Amino acid sequence: MPFVPMRQVRSLADVEAIEAIPLEKAIKPASTYEILADSARAFGDKTALTFLRTGDPADAPIRWSYAELFANVTRTANALHALGIGPNDAVAFLLPGCLEAHLALWGAEAAGVTQPLNPLLTDDKLADLMRAAGAKALIAWGDEAEAGYWSKARRLFEAVEGLAHLIRVDPGPALGGDPTPTPEGALDLRALIADQPADRLVSGRVIRPEDTAAYFHTGGTTGAPKLARHTHGGQVFTAWACVQMQGVTERDVTINGYPLFHVAGVLPASLTSLSAGLEMVIPTTGLLRNREVLRNYWKLAEKYGATALSAVPTVLAALADVPLEGADVSRIRYCRTGAAPLPPELAARFERQFGLHVHESLGMTETHGIVSIRPPGLRGPAGCVGLRLPHSRIRIARLDAEGAPTAEEAAPGEAGMILFKAPNVFPGYLDPAATAKAFDADGWLITGDVGYLDEAGLLHLAGRAKDLIIRSGHNIDPRVIEEALDKHPAVRISAAVGAPDAYAGELPVAYVELAPGAEASEEELLEFARAHVDEPPARPRWVEILPAMATTNVGKIFKPELRRRALERIARETLAELTAPNPAPALEVEMEGEGYVVRAAGDEALRARVAKALAPLPPRIRVEPLPAAAAAG
Template identity: 30%
Template structure:
């Protein structure tokens, strides 16, 4: 198969982008240590007015590593990080690696059933969480192997007087005031670091074989699986990203980190990029249009990785013209298709370049990207990154497809995962002769540009989040009134897609949309809850009784067309 890969895309590489890279066989934390040694006083992160230098982040990470060791964490153990973007999330990430442990990134939006599954599956020994999610963690603690909980607060790393004001703002916005009961197994993040030493822990790590991260994803099914990514996988993908941005002033850029670090995309093109490139990251705990516009102007942000919903939100903000966004040089768009009109409007607004790429968690995550300064065919996901081989397998023959022929996208490269955690059968089904089978249908044109025509089976992408219908359907089926349920992604002008559930009720049973909404919200993260419900007497099915999901999608598209033309 390797001999048949022609790589026509290499002809489009500018001279400054290497066709092959010699990747460092280093751990991720070595880059933080080198930054602290060579430029100790250089600012690494800015967080709502608080700044920390490379040496400060490095020392804090060492203290966190030693804290983990004092709690019994050994090399190879898993440590879960359930944090929004904060200095603590950076410190916890690199500190966990310095302790020789494996990071398990955990979405703070997870409800208890999702959290329990991930903790049980990963076997995490320690979890670091925000005070706001502490009650959820405690409710699942006894069902997992978690031995210790480390709790932190947003205010812990805010400058004065914001650190005093923030708890009142938090209570006003959330209605919550969480009382954390510290003790033998529940610890304060700040106090742990104060009492720990800052000595390096001697480790023997093989970057190509030893895991740095378990990143959970549904893959091509609805079962959340831990993607095993090594230090080498993540270093390679971040290096590819740095080399692709060939016109930047490396070491002096300012990266807006509004994409969550608990998502591998935000982790690679935001946090790891900043550390390895020795650039400054401007961290936002969540995406807010006003806060983002202010950050771009005040901090002179030059790199803005995001999802299309972020760019849509900014260009439609009524105050956007009041801000100077001219510092923007490049915007890296991923997680969902980027509408051409959004790209054009954002580039007109900032004068920078906004290009779309493609990736998946199993590839750390980026595999393709459009050129920032070069040809960008409309609708294309771009060219494969250096050392990334890509082929299209014909849906009809299973052989390599001709240019323009639609088939399954398969990938091989240094960023591709080792496999799924404790799931050898799933791993075997996802690889073929060393190639990662993406499940995405697409084609390559004559010049080597790639296009996606259909996504992984039935996956929904809403606001950049991957949502698997099966998980929603399983929750709906738990309701006593529901006989049949199917969830699909329908077009949404802001989120890209939104979740719609088609419901068939049991005879003589009844339920309202509000009741179903409340039912789902107790069992699913907010972004997975159906926004639309439609009750039907029956659902379209095949001869063997399988629901024709595609037929429902086609009906929705027809409805959209009728709305536009009426």
Template identity: 30%
Template structure:
């Protein structure tokens, strides 16, 4: 097969290979503060900070971390929503020579304890309302220090005075802590520490910047080791893909959480690298997001399909002006073509589907944003300096065009390995190739397609059924807002197809009508045998539907039925 046929598809404005500046991630903040000192770097609920202010705050934090014993290579956890403190903490840890451990604020005590112990983090930076949870795991970990901030610390007047009352009403949690012992207050650190730069030597190629934990759908989450080179390579490629974007001028909506690698690379790193304004939202609320877009006029909006779906289905969508949006890359889940088309109609911008995984920092493929139409159903083509191929499950060799196999990728964004898991690393990384666990194919032109996760494939009566194919068809029905298809145990077929569906408001479509629609568009063996209507589906913080949760629910139902019998 011709090597890298997709390169012929590249527009002239995208280089097929890129130059990567061999410097640590935090250097880009230093440079942004020099180039754009008075430009707004962060907007958060009415509060704005310039690049100079963010830079100096990150230096204050880094010096404080060093003063309490954080050394190069030590892990420091961040357990924060998107906020100015999240930006400052990320770069402050890197300036101190530390390795960032991004931690989901929604973690339970058990999940938090596992991640802190697995990473052997020495400190954690978190919110006051999360301290009760942290305090319960402290004695079971090696944490030496806890740094606490509050949302109100970075709110403008009078919101900073009102927010504690709102927070108490919403959560019932009131935390009063003093800056003493191993408890440190973020606000106090900013007043007592100096913004003096210091020199720490970095190995661009090998030094870790981040331990990013995978979702852990099977077994315990694994810490993905991402180097400074991995992250810079992916952000540089993202910039090359967005070649119409203007340095120092774009405004990027920071809705994807920074504790997810997609939000971290495409917002937290890319924005600083290019001098963009970050418009941060601590969580996805449809109306708040619409109001923010209407008022703040972001031009770039990385997101996930469920986010775009949520916005498009808001009853008052027409009241908001979304036409500032020019470029969006959707990730983390398949993007239905109907969602793309409607979103582009509403905004006048471009929305395309990309593909990646935590182990690749995360992006490896995307459709072209400018000049070319998205190829229906395709995740696009590999990014600059990224190689990809399909490995046949039957032969273990490279598959022919349009033959389904496992997608494997290679490139400068591919992880160093899994933290303290050499066996898992050896199983996933082979001769520099990352085995993704996703099944797909490449067409003759070089466009790639994902048919499903290897583990999600349904085998019913001997037939291989890929949930995504069924989902793509059902998404074409105008009454469906969200759905997910899973395989459930079946005494006769081994497995059968079940669809969990969220209908649009006002819809009263029946199971029979959906079944008729599916039968017109799918082979009989692929048609769902069971439909379950729900008000909502379980999701990750980034909006990815948790298929495994639904599979586990079904498994438990089956077990309970057997017990009753």
């Protein structure tokens, strides 16, 4: 049977009531393939996936029923098996938003292990990830689109040893048009699966809950991506828990604008929907990066009868600038966000303009996508990410002076490191050393998030541990600065980070993206922030206006890039002082592992002086010559 909510969740008592039923009785499917089989039997011709070819509400979509989806997933699994893919072999994919991404996801999981890849990563990073996973096949979009998909796939096919098959998704039929020729050396996905059985796995594979389902690379918002191993059981539990916490039913319709290489789009969004019989709308290959989709979002929500809205805060900020223009969105019963902190001003604006209260959740790759959810009907302030999942536990550990968790438990209401145990905690990364750092001595997952539990059992976020600004041993929550700046009418979104300082370790600085058509100077914003941040150590040293906030491909604010910008500004100021009154030579800064490389023009003696001046700063900094072409540019 498909997953159905056991009861309406409004409190911790409701979560505990769900826990009265043993997990082995509550969850029957052993794998994601069984979930799709159950849904195909239960819902048959009901629409599972609706793909929008354009962002025009008048355009006709392409639809797959639950029966069609399961048949195509089965055919894909059988085709991969015929190519020699076994249960422990990885199938990587580079795909935009499309129906075929679900074949690459669930078909590869039924045959072997799926490896979703972010197409905006560099070739070198993608190749490293594929080598680490031992990928034997790559499924890729057959033209360039916005990310250079096909040319990147061809380069990876040449570069990655052991990659035996390059499988092309033809954009013609995928977008409802005519087929295009398959390049030499590649296989066509549709032709590959056309003659495969649709009613059984030819391999005869019996998938167990502990079997590896996927290798997901981490989002990389706090550093270089790592490969996390997902199990079928962990993915199934996430879908079941999300159905319970959100009251999802077959009557719901959701627009899934998350990329399908990201855990949020794959598990809390897609698998949850498919396990309960929802209709899921894929808003074009560009998803919510498509400006036409954003411009028509509310009209699309009305046309397809969306009952749930889910997006990261930066996308919500963009949607807040889109007027309803008469669109009827009264069917939307649940608005949820996650992946990044929700600015209180944005939450208030969304409710004021659209009558939608934004609920928050907490999730991460290492928990198969979810830790806690604030369910429909449970209101709360920004930063409240809701209740723990059924059959899970949350512990808050006190932090030491460096922001690391201690063995001492925090008092109720006291912020500390969020530790997590649940059936959906991942078994580890492919790198054993990274796995060892992910857990404490008692086996709790160290989430990296700082927060507290209130008396009602609700979890509140206070930021990420790596995002804490530590000034002379004083922990500064960047949200204090961000919430102050977000109150300025010209600010669309803001982010605060720690800039390295030789004396204090870090000093708070802030970056801002202005609202469309708004005007403000950096000096004005700095004074505004200082006037609205009560704590003197938290008042920013500078505020810098960016044309667009640095974000990841899923819309999370990318604070490592902001920290890099902060160091680059300091390095430029240092170079200017060393060369005054003459103009400063060209300079650039690049992240290098946990440190940075500063490339400066000029002679060796000047670079030695730069290195000496930057040496007292906390991060590891290496100074080297700037290539002639960059210096000339």
